[in-house]
Amino acid sequence: MNGAYHYxxxxxxxxxxxxxxxxxxxxxxxxxxxxxxxxxxxVDSHGVIRMDVYLKRLEAGMVTVGGGMNAVSDGPVTLLDxxxxxxxxxxxxxxxIVMEGTKRNGVSVVGVKxxxxxxxxxYYLLKAVREDMILIVLSNASxxxxxxxxxxxxIGTNPFSVGVPAGKYEPFILDMATSVVARGKIIAAAQRGExxxxxxxxxxxxxxxxxxxxxxxxxxxxxxxxxxxxxxxxVDIMSGVLTGAGFGKYVNNMYENWEEAQNVGHFFIGxxxxxxxxVDAFKERMDRxxxxxKAVPRAPGVLEILIPGELEHRLAQExxxxxxxxxxxxxxxxxxxxxxYGLDLSEALMNPASTA
Amino acid sequence: MNGAYHYxxxxxxxxxxxxxxxxxxxxxxxxxxxxxxxxxxxVDSHGVIRMDVYLKRLEAGMVTVGGGMNAVSDGPVTLLDxxxxxxxxxxxxxxxIVMEGTKRNGVSVVGVKxxxxxxxxxYYLLKAVREDMILIVLSNASxxxxxxxxxxxxIGTNPFSVGVPAGKYEPFILDMATSVVARGKIIAAAQRGExxxxxxxxxxxxxxxxxxxxxxxxxxxxxxxxxxxxxxxxVDIMSGVLTGAGFGKYVNNMYENWEEAQNVGHFFIGxxxxxxxxVDAFKERMDRxxxxxKAVPRAPGVLEILIPGELEHRLAQExxxxxxxxxxxxxxxxxxxxxxYGLDLSEALMNPASTA
Numbered sequence: 001m002n003g004a005y006h007y008x009x010x011x012x013x014x015x016x017x018x019x020x021x022x023x024x025x026x027x028x029x030x031x032x033x034x035x036x037x038x039x040x041x042x043v044d045s046h047g048v049i050r051m052d053v054y055l056k057r058l059e060a061g062m063v064t065v066g067g068g069m070n071a072v073s074d075g076p077v078t079l080l081d082x083x084x085x086x087x088x089x090x091x092x093x094x095x096x097i098v099m100e101g102t103k104r105n106g107v108s109v110v111g112v113k114x115x116x117x118x119x120x121x122x123y124y125l126l127k128a129v130r131e132d133m134i135l136i137v138l139s140n141a142s143x144x145x146x147x148x149x150x151x152x153x154x155i156g157t158n159p160f161s162v163g164v165p166a167g168k169y170e171p172f173i174l175d176m177a178t179s180v181v182a183r184g185k186i187i188a189a190a191q192r193g194e195x196x197x198x199x200x201x202x203x204x205x206x207x208x209x210x211x212x213x214x215x216x217x218x219x220x221x222x223x224x225x226x227x228x229x230x231x232x233x234x235v236d237i238m239s240g241v242l243t244g245a246g247f248g249k250y251v252n253n254m255y256e257n258w259e260e261a262q263n264v265g266h267f268f269i270g271x272x273x274x275x276x277x278x279v280d281a282f283k284e285r286m287d288r289x290x291x292x293x294k295a296v297p298r299a300p301g302v303l304e305i306l307i308p309g310e311l312e313h314r315l316a317q318e319x320x321x322x323x324x325x326x327x328x329x330x331x332x333x334x335x336x337x338x339x340x341y342g343l344d345l346s347e348a349l350m351n352p353a354s355t356a
Numbered sequence: 357m358n359g360a361y362h363y364x365x366x367x368x369x370x371x372x373x374x375x376x377x378x379x380x381x382x383x384x385x386x387x388x389x390x391x392x393x394x395x396x397x398x399v400d401s402h403g404v405i406r407m408d409v410y411l412k413r414l415e416a417g418m419v420t421v422g423g424g425m426n427a428v429s430d431g432p433v434t435l436l437d438x439x440x441x442x443x444x445x446x447x448x449x450x451x452x453i454v455m456e457g458t459k460r461n462g463v464s465v466v467g468v469k470x471x472x473x474x475x476x477x478x479y480y481l482l483k484a485v486r487e488d489m490i491l492i493v494l495s496n497a498s499x500x501x502x503x504x505x506x507x508x509x510x511i512g513t514n515p516f517s518v519g520v521p522a523g524k525y526e527p528f529i530l531d532m533a534t535s536v537v538a539r540g541k542i543i544a545a546a547q548r549g550e551x552x553x554x555x556x557x558x559x560x561x562x563x564x565x566x567x568x569x570x571x572x573x574x575x576x577x578x579x580x581x582x583x584x585x586x587x588x589x590x591v592d593i594m595s596g597v598l599t600g601a602g603f604g605k606y607v608n609n610m611y612e613n614w615e616e617a618q619n620v621g622h623f624f625i626g627x628x629x630x631x632x633x634x635v636d637a638f639k640e641r642m643d644r645x646x647x648x649x650k651a652v653p654r655a656p657g658v659l660e661i662l663i664p665g666e667l668e669h670r671l672a673q674e675x676x677x678x679x680x681x682x683x684x685x686x687x688x689x690x691x692x693x694x695x696x697y698g699l700d701l702s703e704a705l706m707n708p709a710s711t712a
Contacts, residue, residue, distance in 0.1 A: 105431050148661075148662070150653065174590055180580070223580035227584075229664075233649075236645075237520055237642070243632065247645055248645055248649070269625065272433075276433070277598075277600060282597065285603070289592075292604055296502060296506035298562070299562030299563075304505070305506050308586040
């Protein structure tokens, strides 16, 4: 349709698709919100591009809707069995628990098993920082990266993320896959027939490659060599081994495995800033830190020193105003689902009339 | 002397130097133990090579000995003011608090201010994993790395570390500086007149360089570009901004600043595995994970897939048997201190008689 979509309308559209497909309204809203927020922030790989596989898994009975979840708390430690709901629904429940626990105890941890792909970690971080909390969110993922020295995928691109509120600055939002680069970038290079830089991936024999097709048959590499490998293992141990969720090969791939639930695991750690110092004093320290960071002399051609999350925040502001442009393939998929459930994707455009 | 030193004798020697210099015996023992353990594990940059600057700071009155420290706990959250004791003394107190708190509450955090260089994080991790705890230790450090896009140091090589016990396997000990490489490796290359790989460092103008001397005038770079930069900021925020310690430029360099205390900050997070699942079941899961990890097909020339901490453990076993070889410069420094305090370094050799 070559138009830009209004984030709010797009969220309503996605939410309606889910409810038509049998998801209770509140759950549908959370999943739709998490996906569209990713598109707003420029993390397109975690945006509405995922609607197709989410809906397919729902229709295939691979995801539970409307049921309960089991949470067992022992002081500041909670174990949450997500019972195979949508990841964003489970993640949102974990967030509620960790936020309540953090207010009560100063620190709170929630280990989650029985979950699914839960969107971006930032979705949870952004809600927590508004309540003057520091939140760490970890999640494992199905296997895509080899260990250092290995040639077959063993760990996922298991994200490590932290959110910290500031005063006059936007919050610090570090949300990073533990790979050098998103696999999506290699797919895009292959589609354009371009090479990729050395260091992004290895071929199936374990050799460094600049051939995007060979890289896709091989594996994307952990960021920073053995360090990224170590962090990815750490995330898998916390999210998977410790919680009772899947880990390593026991986290099922949502695109490939249509027999079993994913059994993704997450780990949330919340800290109440007020237990350390007055929140205002903390925010002043953060602002001073960022003032000084911004003043560091820059390399030739660099316009500004950026704080993690700053670019994504600016993109979100821009896309709220100008709309979200979706790739043709995603529009086709959403149009197909809209037809199936009697909806009209074009109503989510910024200006539906002009494209009629 | 060209001999190898016995780790236990070397530890006693270093401890005696400290006590002769006025450090209470228990404190001296902790600092000496932490340094020699680093040498055992091959982390020579954090070993007895630091004796010289530690003793100089002590004599210059830049470090407090024998005094108290102030810890304030509110449930599972503790703030510890290290009152400028040696870092290993403060870190050991933080470890005691976090271990007690973790047993009691399931999770415990300790934020530390008023500290000094505290050796390797592994020193604390190894003690915690023996008690079936998972421990995360963070510490900031004086400025050595630029932010992404910057050309002047702003963040330290702020380590991120995690220890997790296993069953038949040695514990998972991830202890990583957030730099591509230790600055010590660049110093060594400069001394040998060798070049360094592109990507390790920038010169003082912000340009990538292979010239080790130019790199030393410039800055070592964060690991993995913006990702390492983000993790280093996270560590500084937790260890420095949140605890009331120094952060950024307010963490003083122990080699350069002889007017002010370092005011290093640390952050400890402990988790009691038994609150998540029976410890035996957890260790079985860890062992299964590592069994499967070890079985990943290897790249050409790779003999084994390694778990973080495994290499260091093996080195320690070897050096316990064969001794620790110290660089000539370190031997000279220690000999000078030994003379000053009426001790004899050669008594710490594996076989003192043969080198008489």
